[in-house]
Amino acid sequence: MADYAQVPTLVYLVTGGCGFLGEHIVRMLLEQEPRLRELRVFDLHLSSWLEELKAGPVQVTAIQGDVTQAHEVAAAMSGSHVVIHTAGLVDVFGKASPKTIHKVNVQGTQNVIDACVQTGTQYLVYTSSMEVVGPNIKGHPFYRGNEDTPYEAVHSHPYPCSKALAEKLVLEANGRKVNGGLPLVTCALRPTGIYGEGHQVIRDMYYQGLRFGGRLFRAIPASVEHGRVYVGNVAWMHILVARELEQRAALMGGQVYFCYDKSPYKSYEDFNMEFLSPCGLRLIGAHPLLPYWLLMLLAALNALLQWLLRPLVLYTPLLNPYTLAMANTTFTVSTNKAQRHFGYKPLFSWEESRTRTIHWVQTMEGSAW
Ligand SMILES: NC(=O)c1ccc[n+]([C@@H]2O[C@H](COP(=O)([O-])OP(=O)(O)OC[C@H]3O[C@@H](n4cnc5c(N)ncnc54)[C@H](O)[C@@H]3O)[C@@H](O)[C@H]2O)c1
Ligand SMILES: C[C@@H](CO)CCC[C@@H](C)[C@H]1CC[C@H]2[C@@H]3[C@H](O)C=C4C[C@@H](O)CC[C@]4(C)[C@H]3CC[C@]12C
Numbered sequence: 625m626a627d628y629a630q631v632p633t634l635v636y637l638v639t640g641g642c643g644f645l646g647e648h649i650v651r652m653l654l655e656q657e658p659r660l661r662e663l664r665v666f667d668l669h670l671s672s673w674l675e676e677l678k679a680g681p682v683q684v685t686a687i688q689g690d691v692t693q694a695h696e697v698a699a700a701m702s703g704s705h706v707v708i709h710t711a712g713l714v715d716v717f718g719k720a721s722p723k724t725i726h727k728v729n730v731q732g733t734q735n736v737i738d739a740c741v742q743t744g745t746q747y748l749v750y751t752s753s754m755e756v757v758g759p760n761i762k763g764h765p766f767y768r769g770n771e772d773t774p775y776e777a778v779h780s781h782p783y784p785c786s787k788a789l790a791e792k793l794v795l796e797a798n799g800r801k802v803n804g805g806l807p808l809v810t811c812a813l814r815p816t817g818i819y820g821e822g823h824q825v826i827r828d829m830y831y832q833g834l835r836f837g838g839r840l841f842r843a844i845p846a847s848v849e850h851g852r853v854y855v856g857n858v859a860w861m862h863i864l865v866a867r868e869l870e871q872r873a874a875l876m877g878g879q880v881y882f883c884y885d886k887s888p889y890k891s892y893e894d895f896n897m898e899f900l901s902p903c904g905l906r907l908i909g910a911h912p913l914l915p916y917w918l919l920m921l922l923a924a925l926n927a928l929l930q931w932l933l934r935p936l937v938l939y940t941p942l943l944n945p946y947t948l949a950m951a952n953t954t955f956t957v958s959t960n961k962a963q964r965h966f967g968y969k970p971l972f973s974w975e976e977s978r979t980r981t982i983h984w985v986q987t988m989e990g991s992a993w
Contacts, residue, residue: 632661632682635704636866637745639691639736640711641665642674644822645751645815648859649708654682656863666691666700667711691732698739706866709736709794710751715783716947717940718930722782729786730793737797737808744803747869749862750794752812754851754882755784759953767849770959771880781946791880798878809873811865813858815883816957817892819899820855820977821984828942829896830985833905840900842893842909843919843943844951849889851957854977857885857970861962868966876965882957885970887977889956899981916952923948 636653640646642665650665654677662683665674670686677684689696691711701707713720713728720728733750740748758766760778769775779785791812798810819826833840861883869876888895897907912919923945933939962968972980 632659634659634706635662635664636660637664637666637701637704637707639666639697639707639709639732640751642667642669642671643710644824645818645855645858646710647671647673647822648820648855649710649862650677652856652859652863654680654684656860657867664700664704666697691735692727694735694738697732697735698742701736701739701745702743704743704745706747706749706869707736707740707745708749708751708862708866709733710862712751712787712790713783716781716944716950717942718927718944719938719940725782725786726789729783730789733790733793737793737800737810740797740808741800741802744806746802746806746808747866748794748797748808748810749865749869750791750810750812751862752791752794752814752880753784753787754814754816754955754957755779756788756791756814756880759950759955761949763949763953765954766956767954768956768958770957771882771961795878795880807873807877809869809877811869811876811878812880813861813865813883814880815858816851816853816955818855818858818883819852819887819895820981822855823981825942826896826899826981826985827988830900830903830905830988831990833900834990838905840893840897840905840907841913842907843912843914844891844893845912846891846894846910848891848952849954849956850892850895850951851882851884851889851955852887852895853883853885854887854970854972854974854981856972856977856980858883860971861968864962864966864968872966879961879965881962881965881968882959884957884959884962885972885977886974888974892951898978899985902982903985919943919948920945 641650664685666687674686687700800808
């Protein structure tokens with residue numbers, strides 16, 4: 625994969641390529657990877673926008689498939705050079721059962737690794753998560769930490785547990801011999817909370833604010849800081865890692881990298897207001913309007929209601945004990961490991977990331993703009 629000016633020869637496969645992050649990776653690969661001959665997009669649900677990509681010079685192959693089905697993954701992967709495994713069940717609201725989350729995130733990842741070995745695919749980039757580290761169940765802050773910062777990573781929620789297990793599988797697979805005898809080279813990227821065009825929670829908060837007459841009510845102290853990263857920069861990191869893995873296998877193989885950029889550290893609510901206030905929403909209150917003990921009570925009540933109503937209806941509110949704990953725990957990253965190892969620099973500045981996200985909110989259906 626060394627000569628970037630060659631005739632395009634490479635075949636990439638992106639699992640979860642129709643998701644929020646996956647779509648950005650797919651579109652950016654087509655723009656930024658000149659060596660690409662074929663791009664396979666593997667997803668449980670294929671999106672209609674894939675059709676428009678098929679008109680370009682790179683062959684785009686849409687594959688409807690399930691990562692929990694080993695034979696489907698292996699069939700899709702046969703003949704590919706690089707796999708970017710971003711498919712996953714992102715669920716901290718109780719929409720899916722712990723068993724399903726484990727099956728998709730852990731068994732699905734094992735299937736991708738096995739398929740690499742079986743088909744001789746040598747390079748695997750895995751989208752992990754900051755939640756592999758924390759915030760932990762004790763609510764310990766992680767302040768401007770990097771990949772080597774000691775932190776007690778203890779999880780109880782099915783989503784971070786599944787991401788931690790899957791990341792371990794990926795890292796342990798580094799060096800395993802694939803079909804043909806060459807070693808598998810793996811790497812895991814850990815985004816902090818991603819934002820940008822297509823972000824579901826920002827969309828939900830925007831509509832919630834519109835329902836409340838353009839107001840959102842502060843629940844989290846402004847002093848709690850979260851690391852956030854623009855989706856375009858996360859996609860860019862995936863593309864760079866995939867590109868550099870061959871040349872720098874000894875350095876990068878089996879490594880983890882936080883995904884970061886120049887987005888400011890703010891509370892989850894204050895950060896989202898960076899996009900929502902230019903769209904007409906206001907965050908009411910300089911301090912949380914309800915005391916923490918009452919929020920905890922409401923979160924516990926929501927969890928109880930979810931459990932009681934489960935046989936009848938899926939009740940999945942934003943506020944639950946886990947999201948409240950996350951939103952109340954400082955978790956910020958400050959590192960330059962990606963720059964040192966593979967020359968990463970954010971492709972989008974904070975101003976650009978913000979402008980793009982605001983524009984996306986303003987063009988949403990039912991928008992006040
Ligand atoms: N959104 C974030 O803030 C964030 C932060 C850190 C890490 N991540 C990780 O990034 C990845 C992508 O997250 P996202 O926010 O784009 O989520 P998303 O839900 O928008 O995308 C996930 C995609 O995976 C697909 N998928 C789910 N189950 C599948 C299966 N069984 N087989 C094949 N495809 C399946 C979905 O259809 C979807 O298109 C996930 O692995 C997630 O854990 C997300
Ligand atoms: C109590 C509410 C009052 O407004 C605020 C709730 C906010 C929560 C819904 C979000 C706070 C932190 C978010 C998570 C974080 O950004 C990191 C994540 C990692 C990623 O792998 C998946 C998404 C998420 C878990 C993200 C989900 C939403 C929050 C819990």
